[in-house]
Amino acid sequence: MTIVSLRDVRKSYPAPRRSADPVAAIDGVDLDVDEGDIFGIIGYSGAGKSTLVRLINALEPVTSGSITVHGTDITTLSEKDLRGVRSGIGMIFQQFNLFNAKTVRGNIDYPLLVAGVAKAERATRVAELLDFVGLSDKGDNYPDQLSGGQKQRVGIARALATSPRILLADEATSALDPETTQDVLGLLRRVNRELGITIIVITHEMEVIQSLATRVAVMEKGRVVELGDTFDVFSEPHERATKRFVSTVVKGVPQGEELEVLAARHPGRIVTVAIREDGIGQAEVFRTLAAAGVAVELIYGGVHDIQGRTFGNLTLALGGEPAAVAAAVAELSARVSITEVK
Numbered sequence: 001m002t003i004v005s006l007r008d009v010r011k012s013y014p015a016p017r018r019s020a021d022p023v024a025a026i027d028g029v030d031l032d033v034d035e036g037d038i039f040g041i042i043g044y045s046g047a048g049k050s051t052l053v054r055l056i057n058a059l060e061p062v063t064s065g066s067i068t069v070h071g072t073d074i075t076t077l078s079e080k081d082l083r084g085v086r087s088g089i090g091m092i093f094q095q096f097n098l099f100n101a102k103t104v105r106g107n108i109d110y111p112l113l114v115a116g117v118a119k120a121e122r123a124t125r126v127a128e129l130l131d132f133v134g135l136s137d138k139g140d141n142y143p144d145q146l147s148g149g150q151k152q153r154v155g156i157a158r159a160l161a162t163s164p165r166i167l168l169a170d171e172a173t174s175a176l177d178p179e180t181t182q183d184v185l186g187l188l189r190r191v192n193r194e195l196g197i198t199i200i201v202i203t204h205e206m207e208v209i210q211s212l213a214t215r216v217a218v219m220e221k222g223r224v225v226e227l228g229d230t231f232d233v234f235s236e237p238h239e240r241a242t243k244r245f246v247s248t249v250v251k252g253v254p255q256g257e258e259l260e261v262l263a264a265r266h267p268g269r270i271v272t273v274a275i276r277e278d279g280i281g282q283a284e285v286f287r288t289l290a291a292a293g294v295a296v297e298l299i300y301g302g303v304h305d306i307q308g309r310t311f312g313n314l315t316l317a318l319g320g321e322p323a324a325v326a327a328a329v330a331e332l333s334a335r336v337s338i339t340e341v342k
């Protein structure tokens, strides 16, 4: 079931100068997020990600198009009705946005207080949330006594306090180091699996999408340029922006300076073998080459896991009798995609 749906959504801002055109921050976006998904939206700075978040959360009106949340078109609602929609969407932010003068407990309690929940019920709920995010011993601490990862855990607990069905994570791990990022991503996976909350993750970090998102939309200049299952989009990227994101975590065919260094170090033949789900695995590649008496060295690239599915590119330096190497490469070429590097 679709929980958030965007149809031809546009958002423009007034021209910065009188002679300039209005800024088309969102330029005709169609998106469907299914209930229970972890949906990633990835784009470089200026792609329109933050604007999209503000539109989905009804913090700003669209210029045109429709946004449906839980089956209600929010673009036609009054401010009073929008409050109900917003309370069904939790938000977490890059800079955590905690109240520094309130304790951890006070921060998590705040949305419940605003919602008019009775004191005893609030205390039970806060204790439950502290336990869920692993901070039961930090309730009386203040945010500046916590690490970045702990602050984001508080942010997540606060966002979950009123039991939203959707969590919007806007660059939620961008201020964290890689280890803490994985920690927070693990917690978000639990939020999704154990609480059944749909998560929309906005990021410019490919690692976040790779480890978390089941579906992804790649944004560029206010448009969605590629959309689909994360594995499909990133194992066969079509658009320039997608290819750039993929190259930040998956090495392709070595080029330029990297190739020069490799070529100088390995005088023999160099090929890049594409490992894809529907092709032969890396074990079979190595077995075929070894059986032909070819000496193989993996010199660049590797294989990756996205949502439990494997793909990658292996660049191999091949040594031995030239005729044997040629025959082995020819045999492999019939079964797998090979790029001659040198």
Ligand SMILES: Nc1ncnc2c1ncn2[C@@H]1O[C@H](COP(=O)(O)OP(=O)(O)OP(=O)(O)O)[C@@H](O)[C@H]1O
Residues within 6 Å of the ligand: 013, 014, 023, 024, 025, 043, 044, 045, 046, 047, 048, 049, 050, 051, 052, 204
């Ligand atoms: N309030 C605003 N007034 C005018 N222009 C805006 C406003 N908000 C965003 N824009 C413009 O809209 C475009 C998209 O900005 P947005 O902040 O949504 O991108 P982003 O992908 O979130 O980038 P970043 O990660 O740098 O925040 C940019 O060209 C930006 O300058």
